[in-house]
Amino acid sequence: MIGAIRGTLRFGFEFIERPFERLFGAQLNPLAQLGALGFFFFWIVTVSGIYLFAFFDTGIERAFESVEYISREQWFHAGVMRSLHRYAADLMVVMITVHLLRQFAYDQYRGVRWFSWFTGLPMIWLLYGSGITGYWLVWDRLAQYVAIVSSELLDRLPIFGEPIARNFISTGTLTSRFFTLMVFMHIAVPLFLLFVMWVHILRISRPKVNPPRMLAAMTLLALIGVSLWKPALSQGHVDLTKAAVEVGLDWFYLPLYPLTDSWGRGGVWVFLGAFSLMIGLMPWLPPLRRARAAQVDLAHCNGCARCSEDCPYEAIRMVRRSDGLPFPTQAQDSASLCTSCGICVGSCPSSTPFRRSEELKTGIDLPDFDLKTLRERTIEAAKALSGPNRVLVFACDHGGGRGVVGAVHLPCVAMTPPSLLDYVLSRDLADGVAIAGCAESACFNRLGIVWTKQRIAAARDPYLRARVPRERIATVWASTLETRRVTAAIAAFVQRIAALPHKKLRSPQAASAAFVQPHTPPVSTEAGSAP
Amino acid sequence: MSYLRMAGQFVVIAAxxxxxAAFSDAPVxxxxxxxxxxxxxxxxxxxxxxxxxxxxxPEEIQKLPPNMRRVTECPRGRRPIYVELDLGGRRVFQASLAPAGIAGDGPSKVYERFVVPAGNHDIAVRMRDTPRTEGFDHERRGTVTLSPDQMFVIDFRPENGDFVFR
Incomplete structure (x- = not known):
């Protein structure tokens, strides 16, 4: 059941992400920047909130008037800030909702990723707490409605002695202290939200907390444009002698409020409890069965820290050397954080298939799919190739290449050490190598595509040697919906290498003497594009 | 990046x-x-x-610790309050309101709303808060004219010992 829902959602996301990726490119695609945009909107809300606070009056009589002054007389600065404050807060809800659905659709919430998923739950509560307390402060008709329904909901809980809602049904019961309390809440809850946002990304290496500048600039400009087009306005002064029965609801923050009329307050609480329980338990429904965690082999680890640098999940840290070898540090893998993606295997300089040791070993390896097995599968796959233009495919299990017959399938294409590409071409196992990974803006293991690109471009350790002809290496990044594109890209690549002169690779010994500078400009390797 | 592409990106984001923004206060x-x-x-x-x-x-007082001696002993628990509300001669609410608190020593409370057509309404509210089983300790009747969307509150002020219409 859950798998079917996930599959349907994934289909939907992959369907809409492709046009987004075409228009925005992988870097600026908003769907790949949801978390970063969430942070960005938080900062917009914070800055605009501080600005508005300078004009806001917490007096019971003055609160509404001060907001009106902001919106009407000072519309060109404070009014715009109010709209930014409102719409950025609404967009945070949108970003969090889509982010949550996307993580679920791509199955990026189970296993060791449970922590980020689980800490997202209090973020939802705190975000709604922040928004709802903000609506009280305006003290207009909507605030009256929000105040009454919120307090009726709270009164349903067996916590308060007297019904809080009684404070909002007649005049003379509220004082200015109430607004001071609400201002305090409206500042304290977001601060706590920020703290939980920090906890949320603790277990992620290189979290995206800032969108690319171009996307941020366009977002801010668009938000200002929308604020001028449709300024956020109040809905008339509170009148406690009249029921606030007709209000323009913010459907992002208050969608459950109308349900109190049909479900009752208890029904809404049951729904909220069930929703929270379901979200909290989802990482274990069912638990993810994954391969065993990576293991460090100290005999082959020189403490270079490349695995630690490349791990997308902070699963590897460098610790003091424990085996007496003359290196200051050694890698230490945490099984509770490791997703067995194999990126560390691809990053280890010891992961070279050219090694002549009797049994191929490397500094860090996957027990269930080690480097030796990878080399064997590569050789086996190459043996099955025939014809004049043989292309060996390394395919990610989560991308469009996962159905390619005869490919070497990997949990992540970044598990492929660059030296393995060299090995395939220099040992004449194939005439070209194609790497088929996930869609560029939806890398299952977060950084696998980036690291693969940089290694091939000799911009990141371990480099692909300069002697390896880049025109014989192609990359194609595609979602699982784009299997045809992968097939077409590989076919086009076969055609391209047919036009290339016969390859001549120097021996590894000669090549090492001619090793080039690390920042050699990368050759365009995107399959389907002009070489 | 071409300006046309940038414009397209901006248009999508702005849309x-x-x-x-449209859903931030609509539909009503x-x-x-x-x-x-x-x-x-x-x-x-x-x-x-x-x-x-x-x-x-005197014997019971003597048994108490010296700093806790008192003349009378009052049980903490309170009785439930019985309330009835008639609107236009029809009984719309009647309940026995239990006292709040684990020991049942808190006040009874009620918070109920009734949606009625605007216009004239005969209202009668009654309450029993003593051991009596018949009759009522507090009662108020009246005819009120309610305007559309009006919030008419029936409260009880213990200091006055009577219901308040406002």
Whole structure:
């Protein structure tokens, strides 16, 4: 059941992400920047909130008037800030909702990723707490409605002695202290939200907390444009002698409020409890069965820290050397954080298939799919190739290449050490190598595509040697919906290498003497594009 | 990046934001039908204690620690309050309101709303907060004219010992 829902959602996301990726490119695609945009909107809300606070009056009589002054007389600065404050807060809800659905659709919430998923739950509560307390402060008709329904909901809980809602049904019961309390809440809850946002990304290496500048600039400009087009306005002064029965609801923050009329307050609480329980338990429904965690082999680890640098999940840290070898540090893998993606295997300089040791070993390896097995599968796959233009495919299990017959399938294409590409071409196992990974803006293991690109471009350790002809290496990044594109890209690549002169690779010994500078400009390797 | 592509990106972002802005205060939600008013029955009131205070005997007082000696002993628990509300001669609410608190020593409370058509309404509210089983300790009747969307509150002020219409 859950798998079917996930599959349907994934289909939907992959369907809409492709046009987004075409228009925005992988870097600026908003769907790949949801978390970063969430942070960005938080900062917009914070800055605009501080600005508005300078004009806001917490007096019971003055609160509404001060907001009106902001919106009407000072519309060109404070009014715009109010709209930014409102719409950025609404967009945070949108970003969090889509982010949550996307993580679920791509199955990026189970296993060791449970922590980020689980800490997202209090973020939802705190975000709604922040928004709802903000609506009280305006003290207009909507605030009256929000105040009454919120307090009726709270009164349903067996916590308060007297019904809080009684404070909002007649005049003379509220004082200015109430607004001071609400201002305090409206500042304290977001601060706590920020703290939980920090906890949320603790277990992620290189979290995206800032969108690319171009996307941020366009977002801010668009938000200002929308604020001028449709300024956020109040809905008339509170009148406690009249029921606030007709209000323009913010459907992002208050969608459950109308349900109190049909479900009752208890029904809404049951729904909220069930929703929270379901979200909290989802990482274990069912638990993810994954391969065993990576293991460090100290005999082959020189403490270079490349695995630690490349791990997308902070699963590897460098610790003091424990085996007496003359290196200051050694890698230490945490099984509770490791997703067995194999990126560390691809990053280890010891992961070279050219090694002549009797049994191929490397500094860090996957027990269930080690480097030796990878080399064997590569050789086996190459043996099955025939014809004049043989292309060996390394395919990610989560991308469009996962159905390619005869490919070497990997949990992540970044598990492929660059030296393995060299090995395939220099040992004449194939005439070209194609790497088929996930869609560029939806890398299952977060950084696998980036690291693969940089290694091939000799911009990141371990480099692909300069002697390896880049025109014989192609990359194609595609979602699982784009299997045809992968097939077409590989076919086009076969055609391209047919036009290339016969390859001549120097021996590894000669090549090492001619090793080039690390920042050699990368050759365009995107399959389907002009070489 | 071409300017045309940038313009396309901006248009998509702005359109998404405009949709979000549109849903930030629309569509309008109406809680009650047009032409209706709300009668709210709400009060917080403590009924009499379950039993009368009892005068302790000298022996009982003697047994108490010196710093806790008192003349009378009063049970904590309070009685439930019985309330009835009639609107237009029809019984719309009757309940026995239990006292709050684990020990049942807190006040009884009620917070109920009734949506009625705007116009004239005969209202009668009655309460029993003593050990009596027949009749009522507090009662108020009246005819009120409610305007559309009006919030008419029926409260009880213990200091006056009577219901308040406002």
């Amino acid at each position: 998404l934001f405009a949709a979000v 939600y109406r809680q009650t039908p047009r032409g209706s008013a709300i009668v709210m029955l709400t009060f917080v009131h403590s009924a009499d204690r379950k039993a009368d205070c009892r005068r302790l005997t």
